[in-house]
Amino acid sequence: MTPNAASASSGPSRRSFLASTAVATAAVAGGMPLLSACGGSDSGSRDGTTSGKDAKKILPAYVASNVVTPDIPSKNGSSLGFTSKLDLADLKTSVPKKLGKGGKVTIMSPFWGSPPKGDNPYYTGMNDLIGVDVRWQNQDGNTYDQKLGAVLASSEIPDMVVIPGWNMGGKIPSAIIGKFADLGPYLSGDAVKEYPNLAAIPTDAWQRSIFGGALRALPMPASYVPNIVPCYRKDIFDKEGYEVPRSADEFLALCKEITNAKAKRWACGDMKWTAFNSFGSLGGGEKALAWNVVDGKLINRLETEEFLEALEWTRKLFAAGVVHPDFELGKSQATDPAPKFAAGEFLIWNNDSSNWYGQTASQATQNPDFEIWGMDIFGHDGGDPVLWATNPANIFAFVSKKASESVIRDALAVANVTAAPYGTQEYMFTNYGVEGTHYTVKDGVPVKNDKGNNEVLNAFVMVASPASTIAHPDFPDVARGRVEWQQRMGAFTKKTAFYGMQITEPARYTNLTNDLEQLEDDVVRGRKKISDVQQFASEWKSKGGDKLRDWYQKILDENGSAAN
Missing domain, CATH: 3.40.190.10 (Periplasmic binding protein-like II)
Known part of the structure; x- marks a missing residue:
């Protein structure tokens, strides 16, 4: 489908994301209750899908990132692998200038654990890095479907809403089509090149972000190898x-x-x-x-x-x-x-x-x-x-249809930072926060402290992610083992008729x-x-x-x- 369809994939899937936050056992598996009213009169439901020639008109151009070279290249749909120690003094820059224009963007997202205060050093530091005043509306991830239903049934929707694929039961898909903006004018074709880290997201993941005939979501890419x-x-x-x-x-x-x-x-x-x-x-x-x-x-x-x-x-x-x-x-x-x-x-x-x-x-x-x-x-x-094969993206961030162009541009500026590849300053800040405040580096391995484990969690990583990456500098053998397992199993992985x-x-x-x-x-x-x-x-x-x-x-x- 795309030059990187088989080579780049995967941020956390549903299970891996929950496991990484140590709350997998508390997550609600399976379906969700039907929403009694989600879209209202403007739901604009469109059943079916968009692919082939129609999708090509909508999809962003793919421009591979060359900022960082992985230790283990992708093969058979595997993740990219990194095993080397980190040299913080040598981290690359993937966003040379702030794209945010200083506006305010509210984001509702599931959160597993106790949400930190809104003015914590991680949130304020990320806002400064991006150039956007992001205000988080963190909601309990275990009951997120209920909150999501209530919000989408109302007329007051945050500027951005994160929706995991497992929360897309009932009438949620039709509500997505009715309530969220078409990002195509900002991202389709060569337009995405204004946001290089978004341009490096695998095309298969963007294909999954088409709802109701329009590009409405920012994806968290995932490897298609069974997880x-x-x-x-x-x-x-x-x-x-x-x-x-x-x-x-x-x-x-x-x-x-x-x-x-x-x-x-x-x-x-x-x-x-x-x-x-x-x-x-x-x-x-x-x-x-x-x-x-x-x-x-x-x-x-x-x-x-x-x-x-x-x-x-x-x-x-x-x-x-x-x-x-x-x-x-x-x-x-x-x-x-x-x-x-x-x-x-x-x-x-x-x-x-x-x-x-x-x-x-x-x-x-x-x-x-x-x-x-x-x-x-x-x-x-x-x-x-x-x-x-599993699907190449399973968590998505949407922008409200009522958002102004400036808010949409600021939302994309946020995503362009959170989608930075491993080995960059932006990735490091998104995933670890402020050195000395949230983590320390021991022998090339970043180690979060209690403050880091409380504050650098669940939020910005949900907006958009780079192509699938497995990086464990503290346990390089495990990183290599996981990637090579995907490569071996990927050789036996087939795509079904409706893959992606x-x-x-x-x-x-x-x-x-x-x-x-x-x-x-x-x-x-x-x-x-x-x-x-x-x-x-x-x-x-x-x-x-x-x-x-x-x-x-x-x-x-x-x-x-x-x-x-």
């Missing part, structure tokens, strides 16, 4: 002589060997997401990615044997007693599994790739023997896996699969049967699934397939 990694306790594996499994049968046999409930050791957590990848099931993270063309027919993951086989295999793990008891409760579990993983109560945990680093960093001083590594995803039969398209389903179909995730969890825990999933699929078809298939087929006929 769920089956991480394992390498230190214990090495000590006990366990070998990393290469098939579903080998995995189950290993789990039985590891598990000793009397000794308080179990093999794994809930492996459902790894099972989906291992068995080649189509993605369930976003509705459009659950569809693909098979033997000339458009099918949904619900209708595939791979989906059912993945659930059945995960059920076998629970039935065999090899899953840590804390995972029996499923999504409603109240306890954080991390301490028990660190204590060796279970040895395999599929989680976002960021958990690989997060666990390493959190245990470095208190548990020096601790070593976590990522298993390659195995094909269930011992062959190569069949993996399906921002698709707004008709409102009448938005609730068809609302209860599916709970049903999945009930099946793998033995509370429901595979036949219940088959019954769900049958009812799904009759309640609108077949009509939704026809609707997606029309999109496919009009736009062509994104599959490779």
Whole structure:
């Protein structure tokens, strides 16, 4: 699709962002309640998508950044990798002059934790760097959908609103089309070159930012390589002589060997997401990615044997007693599994790739023997896996349709700083704050203090991000491991028919699969049967699934397939 479509991707996905803020277990997974009224009379809803020739007229020109050279170039859709120590005296400048004109911009965004005071040194320092007076309206990330619904249903909307993809259920997409500005006049084609860091954002991420036929969002790019990694306790594996499994049968046999409930050791957590990848099931993270063309027919993951086989295999793990008891409760579990993983109560945990680093960093001083590594995803039969690409952007920032041109220009000035690449002064300030106030540098590694952990969090990083980057100068082996894992898995990753398209389903179909995730969890825990999933699929078809298939087929006929 673009020169950088396969080479640059990814800031945090939903899971990696939450994991990086240490509140993954508190996040609300799955769907969200329907908004009773979001767009009002000006909602201007447009179902469908925009791609192909129509999208080319809208998309910003791509101009690769040459400010910094990564230690590990992108390959097979992987992130860029940085392993070197930082020399703060040699940081590059990617924004040589302030583009902000001194105006005020209010931004509403989800926040996990306790929001800092508005006049804290990080916020004021960033405002000075950008040349814009940003005023934050931080909202509780765990109940953000409720606040978002109320705000979008009102006539008073902040200048900018951050909306994660997982909060785009119900009528939110139509509200986006009705309430937010078309940024095309400022960013389409060569216009984006006024904002070089935005011009370096991968085109695939911009494609995801088209809502209702217009470029309405600033994206947080994401790698399309599946982000769920089956991480394992390498230190214990090495000590006990366990070998990393290469098939579903080998995995189950290993789990039985590891598990000793009397000794308080179990093999794994809930492996459902790894099972989906291992068995080649189509993605369930976003509705459009659950569809693909098979033997000339458009099918949904619900209708595939791979989906059912993945659930059945995960059920076998629970039935065999090899899953840590804390995972029996499923999504409603109240306890954080991390301490028990660190204590060796279970040895395999599929989680976002960021958990690989997060666990390493959190245990470095208190548990020096601790070593976590990522298993390659195995094909269930011992062959190569069949993996399906995730979407190349999942968090977006929008500008109010009522914003003046000067406010829009100031908003873009903010984004041009927050999208600065790793190794620049702007990236350093956005992600770490003020040296000496928020962090110190020890042996080339920036280390946040308590003030940094409280203030430099959740805010500016949500506006826009550079192409996907993994950088751990404190644990360079983990940075290399994560990037190379993506490169290996990227070689087996395919794109489905609707990859990268921002698709707004008709409102009448938005609730068809609302209860599916709970049903999945009930099946793998033995509370429901595979036949219940088959019954769900049958009812799904009759309640609108077949009509939704026809609707997606029309999109496919009009736009062509994104599959490779």
